Amino acid sequence: MIKVSNLRKVYSTGSVAVEALKGVTLTMHKGEFVAVMGPSGSGKSTFMNLLGLLDTPTSGNYWLEEREVSSLNKNELASLRNQKLGFVFQAFNLIPALTALKNVELPMLYAGVKPQERRQRALLALEKVGLGERLQHRPNELSGGQNQRVAIARAIVNRPSVIMADEPTGALDTKTGEEIMEIFEELHREGTTIVLVTHEPDIAKHAKRILRFKDGLLIRDEEVTNR
Amino acid sequence: MIKVSNLRKVYSTGSVAVEALKGVTLTMHKGEFVAVMGPSGSGKSTFMNLLGLLDTPTSGNYWLEEREVSSLNKNELASLRNQKLGFVFQAFNLIPALTALKNVELPMLYAGVKPQERRQRALLALEKVGLGERLQHRPNELSGGQNQRVAIARAIVNRPSVIMADEPTGALDTKTGEEIMEIFEELHREGTTIVLVTHEPDIAKHAKRILRFKDGLLIRDEEVTNR
Ligand SMILES: Nc1ncnc2c1ncn2[C@@H]1O[C@H](COP(=O)(O)OP(=O)(O)OP(=O)(O)O)[C@@H](O)[C@H]1O
Numbered sequence: 001m002i003k004v005s006n007l008r009k010v011y012s013t014g015s016v017a018v019e020a021l022k023g024v025t026l027t028m029h030k031g032e033f034v035a036v037m038g039p040s041g042s043g044k045s046t047f048m049n050l051l052g053l054l055d056t057p058t059s060g061n062y063w064l065e066e067r068e069v070s071s072l073n074k075n076e077l078a079s080l081r082n083q084k085l086g087f088v089f090q091a092f093n094l095i096p097a098l099t100a101l102k103n104v105e106l107p108m109l110y111a112g113v114k115p116q117e118r119r120q121r122a123l124l125a126l127e128k129v130g131l132g133e134r135l136q137h138r139p140n141e142l143s144g145g146q147n148q149r150v151a152i153a154r155a156i157v158n159r160p161s162v163i164m165a166d167e168p169t170g171a172l173d174t175k176t177g178e179e180i181m182e183i184f185e186e187l188h189r190e191g192t193t194i195v196l197v198t199h200e201p202d203i204a205k206h207a208k209r210i211l212r213f214k215d216g217l218l219i220r221d222e223e224v225t226n227r
Numbered sequence: 228m229i230k231v232s233n234l235r236k237v238y239s240t241g242s243v244a245v246e247a248l249k250g251v252t253l254t255m256h257k258g259e260f261v262a263v264m265g266p267s268g269s270g271k272s273t274f275m276n277l278l279g280l281l282d283t284p285t286s287g288n289y290w291l292e293e294r295e296v297s298s299l300n301k302n303e304l305a306s307l308r309n310q311k312l313g314f315v316f317q318a319f320n321l322i323p324a325l326t327a328l329k330n331v332e333l334p335m336l337y338a339g340v341k342p343q344e345r346r347q348r349a350l351l352a353l354e355k356v357g358l359g360e361r362l363q364h365r366p367n368e369l370s371g372g373q374n375q376r377v378a379i380a381r382a383i384v385n386r387p388s389v390i391m392a393d394e395p396t397g398a399l400d401t402k403t404g405e406e407i408m409e410i411f412e413e414l415h416r417e418g419t420t421i422v423l424v425t426h427e428p429d430i431a432k433h434a435k436r437i438l439r440f441k442d443g444l445l446i447r448d449e450e451v452t453n454r
Pocket residue numbers: 134140141142143144145146171172173238239240245246247265266267268269270271272273274317
């Protein structure tokens with residue numbers, strides 16, 4: 001499903017180079033539920049952006065469903081991303097000019113889903129995350145946690161085979177965070193692969209495997225036994 | 228120090244009005260350490276934005292150090308804010324075009340601090356939050372938690388008498404979050420009043436008083452006894 005070998009990422013900014021990822025090797029099988037943890041600045045989002053095809057590695061290989069992504073052109077990457085992956089950004093990355101409903105419709109617009117069905121599925125996804133009464137609000141008319149939930153609804157609405165969520169409960173209170181984890185657990189039971197960055201142990205306990213990052217390296221990869 | 232009476236905030240968006248705060252009354256004394264908790268969408272940021280003079284109430288009174296803020300003009304509000312308050316936004320609100328160092332210098336620039344001293348104090352504040360090696364990075368060259376820490380450095384650098392922090396550890400791992408709470412505890416011991424929104428019980432336990440919001444109302448105001 002997902003295989004990376006010696007994946008590296010160096011950012012060069014001005015005069016200095018930051019080695020954000022120093023060679024990560026691992027395999028994830030279809031249907032796994034993986035938590036990614038580690039200190040602030042350790043490389044988690046960099047890793048997720050590479051897995052989510054939002055950025056390209058400096059070196060190393062990444063096979064997504066046996067296709068090596070460096071051999072794909074921009075269009076193939078965009079369509080693979082749109083069909084297979086649902087991404088929840090750490091900073092939400094909603095479109096400020098669009099309402100919550102329109103933001104959630106966007107991935108289906110790209111996928112060519114008809115307007116009627118698009119609107120219906122976006123409505124259902126927003127009701128599922130508890131925002132049925134905020135459909136016409138734009139991001140600056142929503143709370144932090146409400147914006148986060150719009151981003152989650154947008155990631156799940158296209159029925160992706162992999163959901164990559166970067167700190168999806170960071171802005172949510174405990175109860176709302178648990179409601180979101182219920183949604184991820186339900187999708188997982190239906191066969192969706194879940195990769196989730198979190199710094200909250202209560203959230204990580206839903207996963208079956210924990211990848212621990214530190215200073216750009218994968219320092220631990222453990223099965224969670226208490227499940 | 229801070230006194231509010233029947234504070235209300237209604238947002239009107241398009242055709243519908245959202246009553247985000249439905250009449251909050253409380254007093255905070257100088258040097259208190261208060262945690263603000265409650266579900267996503269319950270009115271915490273709205274309350275903080277009113278306390279932080281970043282927005283005006285729809286009705287009700289707010290006295291900051293015995294001055295009723297509705298009697299102040301825009302300039303008086305801006306200078307009161309700049310002199311007395313340090314604000315950490317839930318979405319960080321850093322200036323994208325400025326480096327971490329320049330972002331932290333900004334409040335001192337407005338306060339008329341000399342360039343040499345401004346730069347030195349910004350450097351110290353960034354080192355204090357663990358970002359001494361990221362001074363020249365702009366927000367898009369920093370991780371989520373690093374951006375959050377730049378926002379914290381910016382809030383403390385002008386030595387405000389009140390720090391208002393909206394979810395200041397949301398993007399931070401446990402250890403880095405604890406390091407930030409140490410900084411708040413140190414400022415609190417020196418006499419700074421701290422008002423902090425959080426959804427994490429481990430963070431709230433540093434406070435001596437917890438305000439609980441639900442649906443725009445203050446439903447509980449309790450002293451924390453286990454300290
Ligand atoms: N500019 C706005 N226009 C319309 N409604 C708004 C606006 N800002 C906030 N709201 C609404 O007011 C309510 C309170 O929002 P607020 O941001 O204070 O919540 P919060 O407690 O900080 O939530 P969170 O924990 O998710 O950050 C929410 O239901 C939100 O949709």
